[in-house]
Amino acid sequence: MESENFDVIVIGSGMGGLTAASLCAQLVDKRVLVLERHFKLGGFTHTFDRAGYEWDVGIHYVGEMAPGAMPRAFFDLVTGGEIKWNPLPDPLEKFVYPGFTFDVPVGESRYKQALVHRFPAEANALDGYFVDVNRVARWSGLFFMGGMMPPVLRSFLNRLDWGTKRLALSPTADVLCRRFNNPELISLLCSQWGDYGLPPSQSAFLIHAVIVNHYLEGGYYPAGGAGVIAESVRPLVERSGGAFLVNHEVTAVIVEKGRARGVRAVERRGAKTLEKEFLAATVISDAGATTTYSRLLSRVYAEDARRDLNSLPSPTAHVCLHVGFKDDPGKLGFHGENHWIYNSLDHEEIFRLRNELLEGRPMACFLSFPSMKGGVRGHTAEIISFLDYEPFRLWRDKPWKHRGDDYEDLKERISRALIDFVDQRYPGFSALVDFRELSTPLTTEYFTGHPHGAAYGLPAVPERFQMRWTGPGTPVKGLYLAGADAACVGVVGAMMGGVSAAGLVMGWRGLWRLFHAVGKRVKAAATGFRG
Ligand SMILES: Cc1cc2nc3c(=O)[nH]c(=O)nc-3n(C[C@H](O)[C@H](O)[C@H](O)COP(=O)(O)OP(=O)(O)OC[C@H]3O[C@@H](n4cnc5c(N)ncnc54)[C@H](O)[C@@H]3O)c2cc1C
Incomplete structure (x- = not known):
């Protein structure tokens, strides 16, 4: 059993873990150790390649990255301002339904105008809708940052705007049905x-x-x-004496008298495993709330959390077909925008029938082109669709790449169905395909350790946002949660989860330190100075 001391241990190198590690190293000079179970850093922000093509796993587009935007300032702080952000084309997205396609232009007023043009009778309701969206989004910023405020201040802020809180925690369908008459618009x-x-x-x-x-x-x-995200964070953490270890899976958080003392981990070296212990007064888990409470903490500290988290619906799982093209997909008229392709306007039915995909009948998919956005190698696309984890359980204990012919047959059926689904809307797509590989919920579970191949962490139902387990604080002193489950889904959501965890590590001056550092970035962006 090896043992080594650090100031902070971060479990997992996803966006949340990288953020927490970077801020603790840069702002309070902590010596941080990041332990990652995968052989590559980055969590859902890592990239992989096959046959000369390269794909992302969990980034297709990130909003609010224009210079001067607050999330961009946080991102620059976390990554040392090293990342160049390429804007996606305008229109940004295409909503593709049977019989019509709606192009989503960039800019709130242009989007609203396009909607009013199609639904003139709903013009006033659309005004109200955008007011609601902005109001709730603004409120959510305070709500997520509230996790690092003293409880008294947090509950005061919570009480300050009851109306917005009620709206934010209502089901989306209820809010939209109250506001609009036209089901197609909804x-x-x-x-x-x-x-x-x-x-x-x-x-x-x-x-x-x-x-x-x-x-x-x-x-x-x-x-x-x-992949540039992890690459840019690494030197910032190492500069303060920190380190990154891949192939290290944390198996337990060590807790003594209610305080985190470190972690136990296993290192995988080929077929061999080596048990290790790493000590630190602070542990930040980016492994997700479910893994942290149900696998890494003992029952004494996690019983209530487990009960509440188990009451949530099953997490959403997905398949992703990674496609390599013989030629530039621009020849078919694509420009790098995203396509949401649905075979009906009824999203409830689409969700209910998502497992039809197993029989080769997709209900919907998301189509995106990583290579057209100035990123990865080769001409590439990704086609994503949702389905349940349960049908895949059968092959769960079989080794990666050796799950058997029946598993490969299922993957082939799904892959063909997704290509045909896209080809029906965009003829010529199928003929352009040179290479394809499907990831399933088992792939996600195998590489990230997220139970049931959860793509987006805890499900974003209203109850989730009212649970005390889904902020950065935990019942164990010195143990914090980072990432999407500490705030909300998305690269920026996971980053804000990491920001909150780092803020708690910094103590009562954390909030001030963070906003001081980020304020400098915003000012620098306004004056065009890169400090
Ligand atoms: C298919 C897909 C598409 C997406 N597209 C977008 C998009 O276009 N834009 C956007 O903003 N967001 C997108 N997202 C969401 C976004 O990628 C995630 O919300 C975000 O990256 C999650 O970051 P995280 O830090 O919370 O967790 P993760 O990225 O999941 O990182 C957790 C890390 O912890 C590691 N880990 C787990 N358990 C252990 C353990 N016991 N020991 C050591 N390490 C452990 C895992 O291996 C992993 O590296 C997408 C997600 C998916 C799945």
Whole structure:
């Protein structure tokens, strides 16, 4: 058993873990150790390659990355300002339904105008809708940052705006049905539900508003692909004596008298495993709330959390077909925008029938082109669709790449169905395909350790946002949660989860330190100075 001391240990190198590690190293000079179970850093921000093609895993577009925007300032702080963000084309997205396609232009007023043009009778309701979206998105910023405020201040702020809180924690469908008469408009406005993985009847309006607001002024993509995020954080952490260890899976958080003391981990070296112990007074888990409470903490500290988290619906799982093209997909008229393709306007039905994909009948998919955004190698696309984890359980204990012919047959059926689904809308797509590989919920579970291959962390139902387990604080002193489960889904959501965890590590001056550092970045962006 090896043992080594650090100031802070971060479990997992996803966006939340990288953020917490970077801020603790840069702002309070902590010696941070990041332990990652995968052989590559980055969590859902890592990239991989096959046959000369390269793909992202969990970034297709990130909003609010224009210079001067607050999330961009935080991102620059975390990554040392090294990342160049390429804007996606305008229109940003296409909502593709049977018989019509709606282009989503960049800019709130242009988006609203396009909607009013199609639904003139709903013009006033649309005004009100955008007011609600902005109001709830603004409120969510305070709500998520509230996790690092003293409880008295947090509960005061919570009480300050009851009306917005009630709106934010209502189901999306209720809010939209109250406001609009036209069901087609309601469906259109919900077209991005794939960004958080739940249909309007189940999702909290909070997450709907956060995502819609996030992309109103366009989408951005990191030049060179998502892998540049971990690459840019690494030297910032190492400069303060920190280290990154891949192939290290944390098996337990060591707790003594209610205080975190470190972690136990296993290192995988080929077929061999080596048990290790790392000590630190602070542990930050980016492994997700479910893993942290149900696998890493003992029952004494986690019983209530486990009970509450188990009461949430099953997390959303997905398949992703990674496609390599023989030639530039621009020849078919694509420009690098995203396509949400649905075979009906009824999102509830689409969600209910998502497992039809197993029989080769997709209900919906998301189509995106990593290579057209100035990123990864080769001409590439990704086609994503949702389904349940359960049908895949059969092969769960079989080794990666050796799960058997029946598993490969299923993957082939799904892959073909997804290509045909896209080809029906965009003829010529199928003929352009040179290489394809499907990831399943088992792939996600195998590489990230997220139980049931959860793509987006805890489901974004209203109840989730009212649980005390889903902020950065935990019942164990010195143990914090980072990442999407500490705030909300998305690269920026996970980053804010990491910001909150780092803020708590910094103590009562944490909030001030963070905003001071980020304020300097905003000022620098305004004057064009790179400090
Ligand atoms: C298919 C897909 C598409 C997406 N598209 C977008 C998009 O376009 N834009 C956007 O903003 N967001 C997108 N997202 C969401 C976004 O990628 C995630 O919300 C975010 O990256 C999550 O970051 P995280 O730090 O919370 O967790 P993760 O990225 O999941 O990182 C957790 C890390 O912890 C490691 N880990 C787990 N357990 C242990 C352990 N016991 N020991 C050591 N390490 C451990 C895992 O291996 C992993 O590296 C997408 C997600 C998916 C799945």
